[in-house]
Amino acid sequence: MTKPPTPTPTRSAPTMNDVARAANVSKMTVSRALRGDRIAPETKARILAEIDRLHYVPHAAAGALASRRSGFVAVIVPSIDNANFAETVRGLEAELRAAGLDLLLGTTEYRIGREDELVQTMMRHRPEGIVLTGGVHTSRVADRLARSGIPVVETWDLPATPIGHVVGFSxxxxxxxxxxxxxxxxxxxxxxxxxxxxxxxxxxxxxxxxxxxxxxxxxxxxxxxxxxxxxxxxxxxxxxxxxxxxxxxxxxxxxxxxxxxxxxxxxxxxxxxxxxxxxxxxxxxxxxxxxxxxxxxxxxxxxEAAQIGQRAGAILRTVIEALRRGEACPATIDETSMSLEVRGSTVGEREGKDFFFGKKKQKTF
Amino acid sequence: MTKPPTPTPTRSAPTMNDVARAANVSKMTVSRALRGDRIAPETKARILAEIDRLHYVPHAAAGALASRRSGFVAVIVPSIDNANFAETVRGLEAELRAAGLDLLLGTTEYRIGREDELVQTMMRHRPEGIVLTGGVHTSRVADRLARSGIPVVETWDLPATPIGHVVGFSxxxxxxxxxxxxxxxxxxxxxxxxxxxxxxxxxxxxxxxxxxxxxxxxxxxxxxxxxxxxxxxxxxxxxxxxxxxxxxxxxxxxxxxxxxxxxxxxxxxxxxxxxxxxxxxxxxxxxxxxxxxxxxxxxxxxxEAAQIGQRAGAILRTVIEALRRGEACPATIDETSMSLEVRGSTVGEREGKDFFFGKKKQKTF
DNA sequence: GAGGGTTGTGTTAGCGGTAACATGCTCCGG
DNA sequence: CCGGAGCATGTTACCGCTAACACAACCCTC
CATH class of the missing domain: 3.40.50.2300 (Response regulator)
Known part of the structure; x- marks a missing residue:
């Protein structure tokens, strides 16, 4: 007896080919249906129905390989456990997810050298953009980034000699x-x-x-x-x-x-x-x-922590799109605002909420 | 005139083939050098030197596609802006990076349904493991995960009916x-x-x-x-x-x-x-x-927030490795400890640091 | 010195998609 | 009624890497 063509039917995940066969079209048509290319509405409906029925999930790595677009943006922050950076990441994520880009997050834990490692590791995923925190980096990082040609946004500072784009303040x-x-x-x-x-x-x-x-x-x-x-x-x-x-x-x-x-x-x-x-x-x-x-x-x-992220994301969207069309973009410097919030720790005695520690004024309530 | 073989020498990133040619070996040997397979020490040295010289960076997506191993672990937390979850993510990351696995982080922002979207999106990257927060999920998420066969770890709780492994407490x-x-x-x-x-x-x-x-x-x-x-x-x-x-x-x-x-x-x-x-x-x-x-x-x-992450990571390492060898793993339930820390907000008067607001005891210092 | 293992490397055939071009069809004006 | 435009879809050739097998050279052992 000869072996059956499918040696082990370990029901591995269905591929685009399976969907194509089921919907009686070519692989390419399925690809088009998924990515919004011109396609006959009824064909598309049929394909989507099959996708649903088969629980097909596109294989990002395969797509990335073929299209030379990873769909990733790398973000490096000192720490995730910091409300400020967390806000920035959140703003960035919202902006990028809307553009179909995924976030690759890395934290340096404030360790010099860690950023370098992270950049190298993340480069393996061929991110389409990189968001860094601050304007101080090792020369190796700068080299790597320059060589790669990936758009870079530095945030949370105004570097004297920016690598690429900047969203930050002094x-x-x-x-x-x-x-x-x-x-x-x-x-x-x-x-x-x-x-x-x-x-x-x-x-x-x-x-x-x-x-x-x-x-x-x-x-x-x-x-x-x-x-x-x-x-x-x-x-x-x-x-x-x-x-x-x-x-x-x-x-x-x-x-x-x-x-x-x-x-x-x-x-x-x-x-x-x-x-x-x-x-x-x-x-x-x-x-x-x-x-x-x-x-x-x-x-x-x-x-404006969240805005820093949001704007960095917006810049990247623009630049990445331009790059995909083969155009170049001039480097942006986006200075975000900051404001002094005066509260009780410097100016006491504010109506209704004054507080003199260790002294008085047992205001009844 | 015929076109040159390399139409546009836009110095795109070097591939493994470039390295192989430069080191005068086959692609496969380069691959082996990079992944620690048996290889003659001097061949390896030569290859690594070329890699360094050419600034070669492996293409993760291509590797993932060929090996059917993404090297990703997906993590979903409600929010990143929470010291507890941040600690868990940190513990997890440390454990997984050591095993050569990358983190794919997603936040639900405490929105029901977001988890479902995230899982679907992340599935496109074929993660080798998934870490969830809590034991409450939509049935669609549970379905998807069950169908995918990906190892799952639920954390920060002890679900009544776990999906897979558990690291948490009541x-x-x-x-x-x-x-x-x-x-x-x-x-x-x-x-x-x-x-x-x-x-x-x-x-x-x-x-x-x-x-x-x-x-x-x-x-x-x-x-x-x-x-x-x-x-x-x-x-x-x-x-x-x-x-x-x-x-x-x-x-x-x-x-x-x-x-x-x-x-x-x-x-x-x-x-x-x-x-x-x-x-x-x-x-x-x-x-x-x-x-x-x-x-x-x-x-x-x-x-033990960090430990929850660390242990979830350890479990995944074990399970993923077993899975790669084709073995199955029994589901683990790892109950982590918790302890009451008594401080001034319930029991005042503790030597040297007592504090009675608005009243007395102006202890001199 | 033949048989059998080890070791180091090469060859072949994909992994699951997409770019780019090819093809057949419909529709239109002149 | 023909040429050409425009549309929907198919075909082909990869993207960059690795699994699996092939193979040659060497090392044993008996």
Missing amino acids: NRAAGAMMTEHLAAIGRRRIAFLGGASPRDPRGEARKHGYLEALVRLGLGPPRTLRYGLPPLSMHHGAAGLARTIARWPDIDGLVCASDPIAFGAISECQRRRIAVPQTIAIGGFGDFEIARCSHPGITTIAV | NRAAGAMMTEHLAAIGRRRIAFLGGASPRDPRGEARKHGYLEALVRLGLGPPRTLRYGLPPLSMHHGAAGLARTIARWPDIDGLVCASDPIAFGAISECQRRRIAVPQTIAIGGFGDFEIARCSHPGITTIAV
Whole structure:
């Protein structure tokens, strides 16, 4: 007996050929039905019915191979566990899914070198675009990307020498803006917490903004210390405040590299019965939910995290489409806005929600 | 004149064939060099040198097509912007990257039906495994997965009728545990905040645990209200507390479906000069950083978020490898542990860090 | 030194789609 | 009633890689 033509009928997934046979058309027609090419409505209906009946699912890798379009966009963020980046990824995903593009997500965990590995790994999937966080990359990454010719969008910063497109804002300006706010409300001995590691170039940039503002405002020597490795978070804020105070007991203002850090610092103040903002006014960055919901609210710099993602996605859509048609696109620089949100951690006493820790005013309720 | 054999030398990415030619071997030998098959050391060295020189990057889609192994694992979580899930994804990623598997991440944003869409979309990439959050899925999803034969791991819960493997814990037990803790410290009028939407089955399960515990403890009628749509967060906690108090002004305990909710509730208490924990003891869930860093600390149920991911990854590694060898694997149920972390929001007065809001004890420091 | 295993490499035939061109058909104006 | 345009569909030739088998050279062992 000869073996049957189908050795093991292990009912593996149906292919486009199966659908074609069932609908009595050629493979190509099925392909056209799926991708919206011109096709007779009734043929299309018949094909779609068969697809449904057979539970056919197109094989993305095969399509990618044949069409030379992976349908992927690679995104690299320092951490997923950060409301800001999560928002950006969400905005990006929404924009890209609408264009039929899938996200390939990678996190560096703030480790230098990890980005390089990730880029290399992801290149194997031939992404049609890459979204990076920040403007600081190893030269190997820049090389690889340049060689590949893949459109690149850098986000969350305004790099001096961009690789490709940019959607972001000046972290330096953010650090300066908060420092100036504290000065404007009369603070003179302002410290900075965070941004002490090259692993987090954006945090460092905010610190530079603070340093520059100090000079500009004539506020004397900087008060910063090296403490902690990214991701800096609440407990770093608490411990960092303790160290800062130990070193400069007289500070009356504190700029933090992020809201979680600021929250930690404020909590530590509460524990130590230090009045915020009376004794120390504290500002953060990012407008995290905690900045709005904690008590007192945290004065912060709000940035459009979701929009950064959405716009990066929009740029990529345009560029990828142009590239598919063989056209080139000029590099875009899209500066997103940021705004100072003044809350209780720098300006106390706001009607109905004032809060003086450790003191008074047992307002009845 | 005849056209040259290479029409447009647009230096497109080199292929394995280019490497093979350059190293004077066959394509197959290059493939072997890359995947660790037996090969003469010097041949391998020569090939790797050429790969480096030519900047060759393997084409994942082509490999996947030929080998019938995508190298992908699909992960679906409700939201990426949640420290718990982010931790799980991180644990999973670490485990899988080590096995050469790439993550395909999708978020449902707590929308029913989104999971179904995502599964369908992701199936096009023929993932070798799927990690789901929770044990509640539409029948279409279950169908699709069953038909595909892809190994499935459900996480963050203990489904009554699992699809495949399980790594999780009982959210019901978690809700009960916190309720029992509040009862144990003398609370009798305990409310629950959260878990009011079928969009978040795990939150609902915690609420059920609360309800069961109430009955078991003889603590009278439940105090819960429908409020908010997932993801419930800090501001829902604040507003939810307000509503709960309006309805049941005499509560002395509050179980929240998550730490952020609890934090919002506590903040609202502070705003209203309600002493926590004296007047109302408040518990959360998840052991988020804010539970450790806020003031007072939040009593919570700690779960091993990262471990859930890590173990799900380990299971998949095993199962996928077995499957590649043609073996089958029995379904695993891996119950992860959880523990009650008692902090200031339910039990005040802990040496050195006590905090009675609005009252006394200006301990000098 | 013949038989049988190992080792290193090459050959062949796809994997499941799509680009590009080919084909038959209908419809139209002149 | 013919030429040519436009439409719906089919044919062919890959995309870049790997499974499976083929094969030659070498190593044993008896």
